[in-house]
Ligand SMILES: Cc1cc2nc3c(=O)[nH]c(=O)nc-3n(C[C@H](O)[C@H](O)[C@H](O)COP(=O)(O)OP(=O)(O)OC[C@H]3O[C@@H](n4cnc5c(N)ncnc54)[C@H](O)[C@@H]3O)c2cc1C
């Protein structure tokens with residue numbers, strides 16, 4: 001019998017798939033629903049210090065091969081998120097995603113997530129459409145190093161850093177995470193994008209800029225994980241365009257120990273986790289992989 | 302994907318409500334909704350209020366910036382829409398009682414047209430009643446209720462429903478309207494052991510079941526709904542009690 005068990009550093013997961021940040025994970029009850037659908041863990045919506053309504057509508061639309069979104073990090077703020085976490089952590093492993101403008105914000109938020117029972121924190125260093133946050137702080141290796149170091153010294157749970165593909169120095173940023181003591185790297189967040197209405201001669205999103213996710217970004221994500229795996233020793237978590245077992249297997253063979261699913265929850269439904277688990281097991285059985293670990297990085301040989 | 306469509310006809314339904322008919326050949330089921338972009342203001346959800354092969358319509362009550370701006374649109378103007386979204390009503394049985402409350406009447410009208418079933422339209426007063434002509438043409442029986450008694454039955458939709466359920470038995474009640482109305486309708490259906498399908502509403506961003514902002518308990522109104530069965534609603538602790546704002550904060554109704 002093959003096993004789908006996997007580890008991301010000290011975090012062990014019954015199943016290798018998690019819900020990606022920002023997808024059905026802003027409330028306790030929907031986090032519980034995700035966990036019950038076959039995900040090994042759930043990452044929360046990125047939470048900040050204060051409540052935030054996000055960008056105005058339109059902030060989402062379907063495009064060929066995926067979605068674009070410019071949600072703008074809507075969230076109720078860390079204080080109110082306590083209630084949602086209380087409900088969710090009873091059911092399974094919750095990774096608290098947080099965003100901030102600098103080391104101090106991130107440290108405060110991480111400490112609260114630890115208090116709330118998160119098994120790890122994921123630092124959003126990568127959102128492409130939130131001014132002063134996300135990618136704007138996550139493309140400077142010195143800043144990334146400062147943030148990860150600060151968070152490391154304020155919590156005892158593992159610290160994951162989620163990176164953006166919108167840079168030519170991805171591996172340098174990955175190294176900055178590792179040097180600062182980061183426990184894992186998550187890649188990728190969405191690709192900075194724009195859609196224009198020819199009829200109205202203007203960008204459709206209220207924020208003008210948005211982030212592309214889904215099928216279309218998968219090759220970019222797989223390449224990012226492959227690149228990171230060649231320079232880093234800490235575990236990697238793959239995300240971007242995963243909607244079936246083959247996509248998941250690609251990321252694992254590129255070097256990811258676990259993966260996250262976002263957009264496919266919209267196109268496939270929450271059964272996507274169960275389907276991936278079944279497909280991966282059958283593949284591993286047929287091709288003689290006894291564990292996820294034995295597949296991690298297989299494409300590098 | 303979004304489609305840009307041309308407004309073909311505009312019908313005045315009431316002093317604050319208009320129906321916009323546009324060419325759109327998408328396949329839409331009664332009870333589904335679309336997201337409509339009004340450049341310069343907002344993108345908002347609207348039920349599809351009329352369905353034919355080549356045209357569709359929406360029926361809009363002017364209440365805020367986006368809907369007031371939409372009311373300024375003229376025949377020939379263009380709308381950018383995406384969808385259709387949501388599950389729609391289950392119309393396998395034709396022995397149903399359909400109830401529209403206020404602008405919620407827009408959401409149930411395609412079901413009236415498709416099934417020709419008995420229909421109740423309820424509103425605050427006679428000047429708020431909408432889509433009566435279409436309902437008269439298709440419904441086997443049409444009953445009207447107004448809160449102030451200015452037309453039809455003097456009372457609300459739930460009271461009139463209770464009267465009608467005494468006279469005839471139906472497989473289902475189908476309804477859309479304000480949440481308080483649906484809340485008391487749900488209670489009445491439970492008491493009478495009457496099956497029902499209610500179309501619910503929440504603040505929406507993606508409309509496609511991705512962002513999670515429209516959840517009621519663990520259900521996404523946009524994707525798991527907006528139509529829910531009596532058994533499903535019985536599980537929803539937030540129905541009629543609270544909603545969430547754009548930040549995801551709980552806002553109590555009472
Ligand atoms: C599935 C669904 C179907 C609907 N069908 C119809 C319909 O057929 N006809 C109709 O007149 N109205 C319908 N509505 C309500 C309509 O979407 C709101 O009245 C409209 O968005 C108001 O926009 P505004 O900018 O004019 O008002 P605002 O002043 O911006 O808002 C007034 C109120 O409208 C609601 N609202 C605003 N934005 C949204 C949003 N993005 N999602 C959900 N609610 C919002 C909120 O309750 C808000 O308090 C529907 C709503 C939903 C969720």
Ligand SMILES: Cc1cc2nc3c(=O)[nH]c(=O)nc-3n(C[C@H](O)[C@H](O)[C@H](O)COP(=O)(O)O)c2cc1C
Nearest residue numbers: 020021022046124188189213214240241261262263
């Ligand atoms: C609607 C939406 C909201 C998102 N919100 C967040 C967020 O709050 N924090 C974050 O780190 N990533 C966020 N993301 C990015 C996803 O977590 C993920 O990295 C990206 O969508 C690529 O994965 P996918 O192709 O499987 O969707 C969001 C994505 C979408 C589509």
Ligand code: FES
Nearest residue numbers: 506508513515523
């Ligand atoms: S509006 Fe995004 S999940 Fe319903």
